[in-house]
Amino acid sequence: MHLISTPQNTPLNNAPISSHAVKPQVSSIEEEDRALAAGMLAQNPALVSMIQGRLGKLIGRSSGYIESLPPVTRRRITGLKGVQKEHSKLEAEFQEEVLQLEKKYFAKFTPLYEKRFKIVNGVEEPTEDDVKAGTAEGDEIEDSKMDEDTASVAKGIPEFWLSAMKNSTSLAETVTDRDEAALKFLTDIRMEYLERPGFRLIFEFDENEFFTNKTITKTYYYQEENGYGGDFIYDHAEGDKIDWKAGKDLTVRIESKKQRNKNTKQTRIVKRTVPVESFFNFFTPPKPPGSEDGSNAEDDEELESRLELDYTLGEDIKEKLIPRAVDWYTGEALQFEEIDELDEGDFDEDEDDDEEPSDDDRDEDDEESEEEDESGRPKQPEAAECKQS
Amino acid sequence: MHLISTPQNTPLNNAPISSHAVKPQVSSIEEEDRALAAGMLAQNPALVSMIQGRLGKLIGRSSGYIESLPPVTRRRITGLKGVQKEHSKLEAEFQEEVLQLEKKYFAKFTPLYEKRFKIVNGVEEPTEDDVKAGTAEGDEIEDSKMDEDTASVAKGIPEFWLSAMKNSTSLAETVTDRDEAALKFLTDIRMEYLERPGFRLIFEFDENEFFTNKTITKTYYYQEENGYGGDFIYDHAEGDKIDWKAGKDLTVRIESKKQRNKNTKQTRIVKRTVPVESFFNFFTPPKPPGSEDGSNAEDDEELESRLELDYTLGEDIKEKLIPRAVDWYTGEALQFEEIDELDEGDFDEDEDDDEEPSDDDRDEDDEESEEEDESGRPKQPEAAECKQS
Numbered sequence: 040m041h042l043i044s045t046p047q048n049t050p051l052n053n054a055p056i057s058s059h060a061v062k063p064q065v066s067s068i069e070e071e072d073r074a075l076a077a078g079m080l081a082q083n084p085a086l087v088s089m090i091q092g093r094l095g096k097l098i099g100r101s102s103g104y105i106e107s108l109p110p111v112t113r114r115r116i117t118g119l120k121g122v123q124k125e126h127s128k129l130e131a132e133f134q135e136e137v138l139q140l141e142k143k144y145f146a147k148f149t150p151l152y153e154k155r156f157k158i159v160n161g162v163e164e165p166t167e168d169d170v171k172a173g174t175a176e177g178d179e180i181e182d183s184k185m186d187e188d189t190a191s192v193a194k195g196i197p198e199f200w201l202s203a204m205k206n207s208t209s210l211a212e213t214v215t216d217r218d219e220a221a222l223k224f225l226t227d228i229r230m231e232y233l234e235r236p237g238f239r240l241i242f243e244f245d246e247n248e249f250f251t252n253k254t255i256t257k258t259y260y261y262q263e264e265n266g267y268g269g270d271f272i273y274d275h276a277e278g279d280k281i282d283w284k285a286g287k288d289l290t291v292r293i294e295s296k297k298q299r300n301k302n303t304k305q306t307r308i309v310k311r312t313v314p315v316e317s318f319f320n321f322f323t324p325p326k327p328p329g330s331e332d333g334s335n336a337e338d339d340e341e342l343e344s345r346l347e348l349d350y351t352l353g354e355d356i357k358e359k360l361i362p363r364a365v366d367w368y369t370g371e372a373l374q375f376e377e378i379d380e381l382d383e384g385d386f387d388e389d390e391d392d393d394e395e396p397s398d399d400d401r402d403e404d405d406e407e408s409e410e411e412d413e414s415g416r417p418k419q420p421e422a423a424e425c426k427q428s
Numbered sequence: 429m430h431l432i433s434t435p436q437n438t439p440l441n442n443a444p445i446s447s448h449a450v451k452p453q454v455s456s457i458e459e460e461d462r463a464l465a466a467g468m469l470a471q472n473p474a475l476v477s478m479i480q481g482r483l484g485k486l487i488g489r490s491s492g493y494i495e496s497l498p499p500v501t502r503r504r505i506t507g508l509k510g511v512q513k514e515h516s517k518l519e520a521e522f523q524e525e526v527l528q529l530e531k532k533y534f535a536k537f538t539p540l541y542e543k544r545f546k547i548v549n550g551v552e553e554p555t556e557d558d559v560k561a562g563t564a565e566g567d568e569i570e571d572s573k574m575d576e577d578t579a580s581v582a583k584g585i586p587e588f589w590l591s592a593m594k595n596s597t598s599l600a601e602t603v604t605d606r607d608e609a610a611l612k613f614l615t616d617i618r619m620e621y622l623e624r625p626g627f628r629l630i631f632e633f634d635e636n637e638f639f640t641n642k643t644i645t646k647t648y649y650y651q652e653e654n655g656y657g658g659d660f661i662y663d664h665a666e667g668d669k670i671d672w673k674a675g676k677d678l679t680v681r682i683e684s685k686k687q688r689n690k691n692t693k694q695t696r697i698v699k700r701t702v703p704v705e706s707f708f709n710f711f712t713p714p715k716p717p718g719s720e721d722g723s724n725a726e727d728d729e730e731l732e733s734r735l736e737l738d739y740t741l742g743e744d745i746k747e748k749l750i751p752r753a754v755d756w757y758t759g760e761a762l763q764f765e766e767i768d769e770l771d772e773g774d775f776d777e778d779e780d781d782d783e784e785p786s787d788d789d790r791d792e793d794d795e796e797s798e799e800e801d802e803s804g805r806p807k808q809p810e811a812a813e814c815k816q817s
Contacts, residue, residue, distance in 0.1 A: 105758060109581045115547050116585060118554020119754040120562030122547075126540050126751065133533040137526060144522040151515050158504050158511075165507020173509030192498045196505060202493075267764045268751070362515065363657070365508040369494060375656045 130269030156227050161194025200225035203367035209355045213318045217289050221249040236261035240356050251282040259353050278322030290317045324349045519658030545616050550583025589614035592756035598744045602707045606678050610638040625650035640671045648742050667711030679706045713738045
């Protein structure tokens with residue numbers, strides 16, 4: 040129970056609307072990963088003590104108690120496990136049907152999303168009925184004549200998606216000041232279901248000075264087999280390669296440094312690209328451990344939290360941002376968020392955002408390491424890919 | 429984001445399988461409750477500072493930015509809100525269909541629950557097929573001949589439900605040592621859906637020395653109107669009155685105390701019943717603020733956490749204990765729980781349980797207050813009802 044005591048009016052959870060995807064479960068741990076987990080635990084004595092306490096009770100329970108029961112009782116328990124397996128099959132069928140229902144409603148939502156697209160991008164004006172329906176009780180219905188000089192007014196709703204993203208608790212933290220210049224060109228964020236379990240997020244952009252992609256997509260794949268309780272389980276995510284225009288890659292920073300050759304005493308300018316924080320790193324998702332170019336034990340904990348964040352961002356875009364974008368744009372959706380999420384950690388980071396500290400922080404790190412690395416080869420900290428522009 | 433960094437194999441959330449019920453939302457706050465919430469905030473400066481920071485951004489956003497937009501742009505935003513309302517209607521329909529789907533699968537689960545009931549209570553032995561299906565790969569299939577002296581063996585699976593409850597993270601904390609003597613008589617825990625949105629948990633007991641009820645039920649009512657995103661919202665819960673046998677009420681403790689009359693100098697024994705912690709308080713749920721005999725501002729925060737716990741317990745029984753009782757009995761279900769839940773708070777309380785500290789704690793409180801209360805009238809701390817036995 041990590042819920043802060045809040046007014047009773049806060050939603051209990053913001054879980055996805057229906058069919059669930061969860062992170063991979065214990066049953067799917069490879070031996071290698073168990074070792075990684077053990078390594079993590081070794082660094083966290085408090086966690087170890089908690090888990091041991093719990094496991095101690097558990098082990099006492101299963102290896103002591105159940106094994107001590109008469110065979111006929113144990114046979115009954117085994118029989119119940121058999122019954123439970125039938126139940127699990129039905130639960131998986133249920134989740135499958137929920138997913139089909141989700142798809143059915145997604146088809147019903149789609150015309151509304153298309154209408155939103157047209158209004159946001161100035162292809163169409165909203166109808167009288169839409170405006171009437173959207174007017175709060177007691178408010179005056181806005182004039183439809185638009186006899187003002189509309190030519191002087193920007194078409195559609197400028198920066199609609201950027202503003203919506205900046206009001207979203209989780210997404211806002213990934214958007215840097217530099218990113219905003221590119222995210223202004225967003226014309227749509229939408230999604231589609233895959234043939235296999237999973238979904239694809241589609242970011243559509245107007246022509247811009249940053250990259251040539253018309254759309255950039257991010258695809259979340261679920262495991263083929265349902266997990267405990269029938270839930271879908273995340274397998275991995277993949278993102279499109281962004282075709283950055285020269286010098287415009289927002290996920291890196293270029294550093295220049297004078298270097299003196301110790302023998303010839305000649306100086307030269309060395310340029311290197313250094314990865315920086317950016318929303319666009321969302322399209323280069325972390326790779327789960329066990330995959331080909333997975334991590335090593337040292338950065339496992341960091342990888343873990345990056346995977347966690349990647350799932351959360353994808354889920355927030357699918358379940359919150361796309362379904363209710365105008366409420367995120369106006370900020371009204373925020374009142375339905377768990378206060379939980381507005382924790383001090385978040386708040387600090389928000390404040391920092393304005394000063395763009397992440398780049399600064401990295402600067403320091405990179406300056407230090409640079410001294411030892413005279414090769415001029417771009418360093419690749421963490422698991423982030425370093426994209427040359 | 430309060431998720432502790434954990435091995436990647438921990439489920440992201442244990443949310444209810446499908447149709448969601450959330451706690452009442454901001455839109456349903458009465459003015460009175462807003463005042464209560466304000467009172468709570470006054471006692472928590474850190475929370476206030478966080479919320480203010482967040483609201484500061486928000487207010488700047490909506491009262492500054494949107495109102496400054498040209499009328500034609502504002503009209504487009506209003507139009508989008510109208511489109512969003514259509515979307516919300518569809519979302520509510522979707523949730524309704526998910527609930528229907530849940531009911532459809534509940535009907536499919538029911539024969540399996542009935543089979544479980546029979547095996548647990550010794551009405552039937554499991555079939556060969558059930559035992560085979562329940563046997564882990566590589567394990568020997570348990571002998572079905574039962575040529576041992578089964579007469580000497582207890583029927584069914586003794587203490588099945590009590591054991592399952594004690595392995596459940598949230599429920600275990602509510603079960604006192606005294607409760608166990610009564611919970612041993614549980615023959616079934618099941619549920620049913622209501623005609624209106626909501627569900628009923630049914631606890632069935634064998635004849636016992638504690639109460640005369642054959643079943644004790646707890647009913648959770650959802651609000652008639654769906655909330656934001658189409659979610660169901662908790663309205664309130666009601667529990668059956670337990671017909672305790674004389675002196676057997678597990679939710680109270682009887683205190684005897686000598687009292688000397690200051691005038692006559694005569695002593696007499698005064699008996700009073702004092703509410704104590706017990707799982708059976710689950711059937712006397714806290715009343716949400718705003719209801720007739722709701723709370724006052726002073727204990728609002730405590731009421732809040734009691735309501736939160738009450739929803740959690742109900743949801744855990746409905747979504748976890750009933751669907752997968754044998755996994756809770758063996759403890760196998762625990763590995764699919766969020767490590768999050770095994771926090772230090774939980775762990776401490778578990779340890780304490782063995783020493784039955786809750787009663788002791790109350791003893792001290794009561795002794796103190798007793799000095800000032802010579803009336804001998806049972807004190808009614810918090811909102812708990814004091815039941816005389």
